[in-house]
Each structure stands twice: as C-alpha cells, then as structure tokens.
Amino acid sequence: MKVYNQQVELSILKEKGVALYIKREDLIHPFISGNKFRKLTYNLKEARYSGFDTILTFGGAFSNHIAATAYAGKEHGFKTIGIIRGEELHDRWQENPTLLWAKKQGMEFKFITRQAYRHKESPEFLGQLKEEFGLFYALPEGGANALAVKGCEEILTAQDAIFDVICACVGTGGTIAGLINAAEAHQKLIGFPALKGDFLKKDICKFAPRGNWELNTSYHFGGYGKVTLELIEFMNAFKLETSIPLDPVYTGKMLYGIIDLVRKDHFKPNTNILAIHTGGLQGIAGMNLVLEKKNLPLIEL
Template identity: 45%
Template sequence: MGGLRLPVLPSPLEEIADARLGGRGVRLLLKRDDLIHPDIPGNKWRKLRGNLDEARRLGHDTLLTFGGAYSNHVRAVAAAGRLFGFRTVGVIRGEEHLPLNPTLRFAVDAGMRLTYLDRTSYRTKSSPGVVDRLRAEFGAFCLLPEGGSNALGVRGCAELPAEIDRPFDVICCSCGTGGTLAGIAAGLAPGQRALGVPVLRGARFLADEVDALQRAAFGVNSGNWTMAYDFHFGGYAKSTPELARFIADFHDRHGLALEPVYEAKLLYALFALAADAFPPGTTVVAVLNALADRAFRATPSPT
C-alpha cells in the first residue's frame, strides 16, 4: 500500500523526443497523472476528490461503489476511504472466488467490505430495488458510480488542462466510461481540442455517454472532442502481438512500461494517427493515468 501521504497535484509534464513524431513536426508531452498517488493515481483521484468532499458535506461516513473483480476504481475507493476516514463497501460483479486476487486483497486490507452480485443482478445495480437491498445490509452510504463517472467526477477532470503550463493544441486520453474525456474537453481553452481513444470494442455508444456527462456537469456539450474507435485491439483488456511489440519498443526507447489495457492503446493510436490527424507544428498532450510497473498492474475498471 502506498502509505498515508496525500495525493499531489499538479502532476508533472514531460516531453518525449521520438523521431517517429519529430520527423512529422509533432511534439508529444506526457501528462504524468500516474504520479499523483501510488494507490489513487490519475483520473481515479480526479474523479473521487469532488465525490469525497460531497460525501463529507452530506454527513456520510460510508462509501459504496461497484466494479469487477479487477476493478482499479474499487481499489482506489478502498485506498481513499482508508486515507480520508470513510468506511467503504465494494459491490463486485460475479461470484466470490477465494483466495482473493491482488486487487480485492488490497481493497480488503484497506478496510473495504466486499459483497457480490450475480451478473444478471449487476446489470440493474443502480435500480432502486438493488440499492434498497444494499442499504438494508450496509446502512446509509454515499453511492459512487462504477468508474467514478458522474457530474462531480467530470468536474474534477475538467481541472486538468489548466495545470498544463505549455501551449498545446490537442490533448488525448484513453476512454472506458467517457468521464475523463468529458471533463478534460470541458476544461480546454478556445482553439484546443480533445481526442479520446476508447479501449472497448463497439464503443460508439460512448459519444452519447460523453454528451450526457458534459450536460449533467456543465449544462452543455463543449463540442471540441472526437474519438478514435479503431484502437481497441479486440476489446476491453484484449491485446495482440502488434500491441505487445509497441509496448516493448516504447519501453526500449523511453524507459516507460505502458499499462496495456488503456495507456498503450492510447499511445499506439497517437503514433498511428500522427501523419493524418496532427498537422506539422502540432503539440499533443497525452494523459497517462497509470503505468504497468506501478501499483495498478491488474486489469483496470473502465476509465
């Protein structure tokens, strides 16, 4: 466990010199959100911070959230509860399997109580009937959505662009639930744009999710974002030898071990799109929420 130190913002900004981009006149900056906190990095902290403040304001002492057995969101909520003095409950999709995997073992060690919903019930996890049953079992709680993507989480992500102290044209992030992209795009200055790279197969529905999240948080769609849907490599948590080679090559060139579910697909997309999507002279910021050699090694929950 990463200890009891507080998350640190702003996260660093690093320039990556790579001839594959430099030869096209494109600069790449990495927004190292993976360094915010060992156990609550990146968009996990940005989405949770406002929700924690709201839970405290409303007098809640318990947080309840949802996720799969390898959910990094569940892991982060457990860590945040330990750090900020909340009791935590994780509602896990599927059946209990013992011994616990490293993600759920971490959560339990951080004080989280676990319960399980079969996959059919999990599809209606936010329905009044399911939530009422959970309240009967665990008492009053502040409910955090799966992945942390709600209006408060989106507003937290919207603060990221203002931390960047160098001029840039495009900012890019990986996408699972769309909350991170919704927030980042809303925080951009005029003339800047955001590009999301979904890691899910068949993810065109995410455009509606981003639209809904922006309207819930800010009352309007910012209209300055697009998505590149063709870099899922088979679907969520799927990979190919081509992606594995890219990860190995990036590590050899830059010494960074890209997390394979989200961030490797993001960086692969940027290099693949550079010739057509980024005119010469473009400065691109890529937001990294986790690295493979840091705390979030298991398959993440949607971003």
C-alpha cells in the first residue's frame, strides 16, 4: 500500500491559518500497522542474519506490537512468543480480539503477573525465559530499540521538508526518536505521550541526542489505554469530517491535542504541521468491548 500525506480540512484550521497534513502510515501494510512495520523491518533482518528462528516479545492485552509481531513472524517464517502482562488473561484470552488474532497467526503466549512484568528486562527473568523456550531473538515492549529507531527514521521523506512542525504519538519513544534524528534543522518535533508523566525523555535521549523536540503531556486522557466520552466523540466526529479513522490509545489523543493547540493559538498562522498516523486500528475492536460494558458510545471504524 502507498503511504501519502492527506490534508485535513477542518474549519478551525482555516480560521487559524494553519495547515495540517496526516502521513497515512496506517496504510503501509494491511496487517503490520504503521510504526510497527518500521520498527520490525530491521529487527527481522537482524534476527534472520543472526540465525534465530524464534522471536520473543512483550506486550499488554491490546498491544499493537503483539499483533504486528505475530503476523510478521508468520509472514517471514519465524516462531513467535508473546509474554503478556496480566495472568488473569490466561483463561480468557479467546475473548480478546488482539490476542485471538495473534494466536491465529501462530503466536505462543505466556501470561505473567503485572509485578513480574515490571522485571521483564532483567537478566534473571530473560534467563528463565531461555530455559523455558530455548534461544530466541528478544524484542522489547513496543519494539523500541536501536534497529527500530533506524526503521522509524525512514518515515520522513525529502518531500516532508516543507513542514514546520512534525507531531507524533509517544508510547515507548522509539518512533519519535527516529523522527527526531531524521528531521530537518528547521523542523520542530512535538510528541504526545499516551502515558502520564514525562519520564520518557530519558529513553528518547538514548537514541536521539538532538534538542529539536518536546513532549506535551496534557493529552493522555488519564493514562495508557484510558479514554473519555469527550475523546470518543472527537474521534467519531473527526472520522466523519475527514474520513480518517483514529485509534483511542495513540492517534486519537494526538489529533485531539493538535486541534486543541490550534484552537488556543499555540501555532502561528501559516504553520505547516505534519502528524504521523502510526496505525493501531486493530485495537479498536477490543476497546469497543470495554466501552460497551461501560455503556459508552462505540468508536466508529
């Protein structure tokens, strides 16, 4: 599929004299979504080159990374193992659209407690996993490592030099790190974290030493995986007006933040903004199950 920059036509943008385009990275692959495709590209090559036939990674119940890794593994001939946060899912994973999808692609699951998950990168825990599963190529949660950053550096093209501001969702920090490294000298990066707090700065700085960026922590809507009625209504209205679907964990919050900043005159007139659509639409089905139980409106695809 072809990635392109789609202009967003909203009255508030015209009123404020700001141009907003969305890079449709969600269209890069039918099943390996957006930045996950970028993050996996060089990691899969490295795993193959190093002689591994198994990829092991980590994620939560609705993880885009888990879904993408499962499909990429199947497509490229790797066995995949997912270490899933939440032992309560052990007997209920069939009710989860993301995990059901990953399982159909051949992924094997190991469900662990949230306490154990906090130590997932420790040498002791990784050693236990090697004893249980044998040799594997380990991918961190969200796929964020140096090779993932290298892949994300390829999101921006020479044609994107016309933009003044580049906006990106932030989960583990790998995507924005790649964008920071690839941006032109005159461009400013704004990251919109899906998690509370600004603790991600340290992780981003490990891969991106430049100072051309900032994190805006005002639009997490309560934290990772949390949504509100206001956010749902915004996403559905945005889809209706632009035909662009957003996900509730990342891109929905980013676009809400961008439009809100435009409304508050954060950007000067004639500013050209490029927002990166990182995909993640597979998670909507699972989120809608949660919203239905809470008697909240569903997110439209």
